[in-house]
Structures are given as C-alpha cells and as structure tokens.
Amino acid sequence: MTTAVVTGGGSGIGAAVSRRLAKDGHSVVVADLNGDNAERIADEIGGVAITLDVTDTDAVYEALRHREVDILVNNAGNSHFQFFVDTTPADWDFILKVNLVGAMACTHVVLKGMQQRRSGVIVNVSSEAGRGGTVAGAPYSAAKAGLLGFTKAIAMEAARYNVRCNAVAPGPVDTPMLHGEAAHAGELGKRLAQAMIDSTVLKRAGSPDEIAGAIAFLASEDASFITGHTLAVSGGLSML
Numbered sequence: 001m002t003t004a005v006v007t008g009g010g011s012g013i014g015a016a017v018s019r020r021l022a023k024d025g026h027s028v029v030v031a032d033l034n035g036d037n038a039e040r041i042a043d044e045i046g047g048v049a050i051t052l053d054v055t056d057t058d059a060v061y062e063a064l065r066h067r068e069v070d071i072l073v074n075n076a077g078n079s080h081f082q083f084f085v086d087t088t089p090a091d092w093d094f095i096l097k098v099n100l101v102g103a104m105a106c107t108h109v110v111l112k113g114m115q116q117r118r119s120g121v122i123v124n125v126s127s128e129a130g131r132g133g134t135v136a137g138a139p140y141s142a143a144k145a146g147l148l149g150f151t152k153a154i155a156m157e158a159a160r161y162n163v164r165c166n167a168v169a170p171g172p173v174d175t176p177m178l179h180g181e182a183a184h185a186g187e188l189g190k191r192l193a194q195a196m197i198d199s200t201v202l203k204r205a206g207s208p209d210e211i212a213g214a215i216a217f218l219a220s221e222d223a224s225f226i227t228g229h230t231l232a233v234s235g236g237l238s239m240l
C-alpha cells in the first residue's frame with residue numbers, strides 16, 4: 001500500500017485531501033499543528049495522525065525521516081488579510097515559513113527516499129494569490145509564488161528519478177481559513193473574501209472536495225506525464 005503524507009490535514013482542504021486519498025486506497029498520514037484535528041481525521045479514515053509544526057524543521061525531520069512516503073501533499077498554510085504597510089518583518093517571516101519554508105522542509109526530508117526508490121509524487125498547495133497577486137496579502141502572494149518556482153525546480157531535478165512535482169492554485173475555497181480570516185479582519189476581510197468570490201467566472205467559492213479531486217488526480221497515475229505544472233482550481237478566477 002502506498003503512503004501519503006498530508007500536511008495541514010486536520011482541516012479544510014487538507015482534511016478533504018486526506019479523506020479522498022484514503023478512499024483512493026492510500027494509507028494516509030495526517031500531519032497538522034492541531035493534533036486533535038489530525039487525530040479526528042485520521043480516526044475517521046483509518047490513517048495515522050502526527051502533531052507537526054511544519055515551520056519547525058527539526059520536528060519535520062524527526063517526524064518524516066523514517067517513513068517511506070510515496071505521496072507528499074504540502075498543504076499546511078496560513079494567511080492574514082493585512083495591507084503591506086501595516087505588516088511587520090515578523091509577519092513576513094511567519095507567512096513565508098508556514099507557506100514556503102515548511103513545504104521545502106517536508107520535501108527535503110522525503111525526496112531523497114523517493115529518488116532512491118525511483119517513485120514518488122509531490123503536490124504543493126499554492127494559491128491564485130501566487131499566480132496573480134492579491135490585495136492585503138503581499139507576503140502570502142510572495143510565499144505562494146515562491147512555492148510555484150520551487151515546484152518547477154523540484155520537477156526538473158527529480159524527473160530523472162521518476163518523481164513528479166506539481167502544484168494546485170485554488171481560488172476562494174469554503175474553509176475555516178477563508179471564513180476565519182475574513183471574520184478576523186472585520187469589514188475589510190468580508191469585502192476582500194467577497195471580492196475574490198466575485199472574481200471567479202463561476203461566481204462562487206469552491207468546496208474543499210473540489211480541490212481534493214484535483215490534488216488526487218495529480219497524485220495519481222492518470223497524471224503520469226504531468227510534472228512542473230500548476231493547475232488552477234479556482235472557478236476561472238484567472239486564466240493566465
């Protein structure tokens with residue numbers, strides 16, 4: 001049985017991906033900062049839970065170095081609606097670490113094993129913010145754009161070992177992150193979230209399952225000739 005690790009697997013898109021990959025027959029490791037949520041999802045799908053902060057590189061190595069990982073979904077992420085002039089260097093550091101450096105750490109620890117076994121798939125969860133930018137999310141856009149560059153570079157390096165690496169770029173998705181951030185940022189947050197929804201040509205937010213379907217496809221043999229690609233799953237928010 002193949003093993004999939006889903007970071008941020010305890011909520012939203014990550015929980016949907018965990019459920020979907022389990023349904024597709026993979027043994028799923030649900031890794032999340034929120035250990036209770038990781039346990040809940042892992043119990044539901046018969047997977048394994050790990051409490052893991054992807055920004056703690058030592059902890060990432062400790063948690064993943066002994067595991068044979070066939071599929072890695074770098075999904076853990078965070079964002080804050082904030083105009084750049086109102087941010088601090090600590091804010092940038094936090095956002096870059098969660099959304100970009102955490103994915104690099106997880107990839108670093110599992111990639112060598114994948115290459116040695118000449119088999120493996122990595123899917124990074126970026127964002128339309130990383131492709132086209134977003135208002136009140138400059139560090140987040142930078143991190144998610146960085147993740148797309150990272151995806152392509154890993155795809156190039158790992159191809160000769162039969163390891164693929166792709167990304168998805170979701171638009172607005174109905175998850176605690178979107179609604180929590182919108183509520184946290186008050187009236188501005190609600191307006192920004194609604195503006196994102198209005199910018200999709202389908203005129204709605206996506207569901208976590210719709211993103212999970214795209215990730216499951218990229219992780220599957222059906223996508224065996226796809227690498228270095230960014231799949232927008234965003235209701236047509238941008239058509240770059």
Ligand SMILES: NC(=O)c1ccc[n+]([C@@H]2O[C@H](COP(=O)([O-])OP(=O)(O)OC[C@H]3O[C@@H](n4cnc5c(N)ncnc54)[C@H](O)[C@@H]3O)[C@@H](O)[C@H]2O)c1
Pocket residue numbers: 007008009010011012013014031032033034037052053054055075076077078079098102125126127128169170171172173174175176177178
């Ligand atoms: N919801 C959206 O509209 C949207 C749009 C584009 C991209 N995304 C991306 O999708 C991914 C999932 O977001 P979501 O909307 O499901 O949010 P969510 O808040 O529902 O889930 C995120 C999960 O990541 C976990 N997490 C946060 N920091 C972590 C850390 N340091 N280490 C490990 N786990 C951590 C949280 O505990 C949570 O379970 C994120 O990368 C996000 O940037 C979301």
